[in-house]
Amino acid sequence: MSEVETVSGKPLWLKVWQFPLVAMAVALALMVATLAGTQQLFTVLPEIENAALDxxxxxxxxVGLVFVVYKLFVTRLGARKKDDLPARGSITDTLLGLLVGAAIFTAVVGVAAIVGAYRILGWGSTQDLLQIVLLTGVVAGFVEEVIIRGIVFRWLExxxxxxxxxxxxxxxxxFLHIQNDNATVWSSVAIALEAGILLGGAYMLTRNLWLAIGIxxxxxxxxxxxxxxxxxGNPFMGMVESGLYGPDWLSGGAFGLEASVIALVIATGAGIWMVWQARKEGHWISSMWSRK
Structure with missing residues (x-):
């Protein structure tokens, strides 16, 4: 085999296939195909009469299809095979993440209430509970973390x-949230800073996805x-009926408290702390050209 056909003892085609950005592109294509296929599947599956069960x-x-495709294919891509959804720690890290996510946003609400940006107006209802838990919790929490942290972050790093x-x-x-209801450029910047750093820090700290999924x-x-x-930006009926008051920079406006400076300070601060802890524990990775 000629020198042109080999690089560092590996065939050139294998070297290209295992290059981080190529592996990332292949993994993203697999996930897009999985999500598109799932949507097509849902159009042909008969609806269950019970809406909640459906x-x-x-x-x-x-979520199961995303999990299976990730486990069977994504974990095998790239030069460094890695499974960011290991069985070990899946329950404890996810539960810890749920508590951390709840605590951070409760702190945001608490500060907003103190400064008059948030008020409880009365009792709400449980009519949207299942939708909130399944769509914003399970689907968004799992699928978005697999794609953004488990694929994009992993191979960019x-x-x-x-x-x-x-x-x-x-x-x-x-900026994936820019098309949401009531979204603005500022709300997307706020989510990038507060949630992007927080969830990226959680991934760096644990080197798996479970904590980030839970948060x-x-x-x-x-x-x-x-x-x-x-x-x-998407309104739901919660346990309480609430109102947001004051300037948009303080209350987040129609988008919600995620677009407020309160969430920006609290969540970004928590995220920076996680990144700092990850670096202290030796989880900071330099670029491939620096490593060489």
Whole structure:
């Protein structure tokens, strides 16, 4: 075999196939195909008469397919095979994440209430509970973390290091919400900073997805159901009926408290702490050209 056909003892085609950005592109294509296929499957599957059961079944099928494709294919891509959804720690890290996400957003609501930006107006209802838990908790928490942290962050970090991965994945995550109801450029920037850094930090700290999945789900369910705040611009009926008051920079306006400076300070601060802890524990990765 000629020198042109080999690189560092490996065939050139294998070297290209295992290159981080190529592996990332293949993994993203697999996930897009999985999500598109799931949507097509749902159009042909008969609806279950019980609406709640139908929603549960579709959630289990959709999330299950993403899980299976990730386990069977994504974990085998790239030069460094890695499974970010290990069985070990899946329950404890997810439960811890749920508590952390709930605590952070409760702190946001508490500060907003103190400064007069949030008020409880009365009791709400449980009519949206299942939708909030399944769509904003299970689906958003699991699928978005697999794609943004488990694919984008992972291979950007292997290519360009932790800082590049954190910056790009956070920006991508924030601006994926630009099409949401009541979204603005500012709300997307806010989510990029507060949630992008927080969830990226959780992934860096544990080197798996379970903590980030738990934080994501706990954050969404707590703000939507417990405190009755719009979830990334999407209004739901929560346990309480609430109102947001004051200038948009303080209350988040129609988008919700995620677009407030309160969430920006509290959640970003928590995220920076996680990144700092990850770096202290030796989980900071330099770019591939620096490693060479």
């Amino acid at each position: 929603m549960i079944v579709r959630t289990v099928v959709g 292997e290519f360009g290091g932790s800082l590049l991965a954190l910056a790009i994945s956070a920006a991508l995550f924030g 994501h789900a706990g954050w969404n369910v707590t703000q939507g159901f417990v405190w009755g705040v719009p979830v990334s």
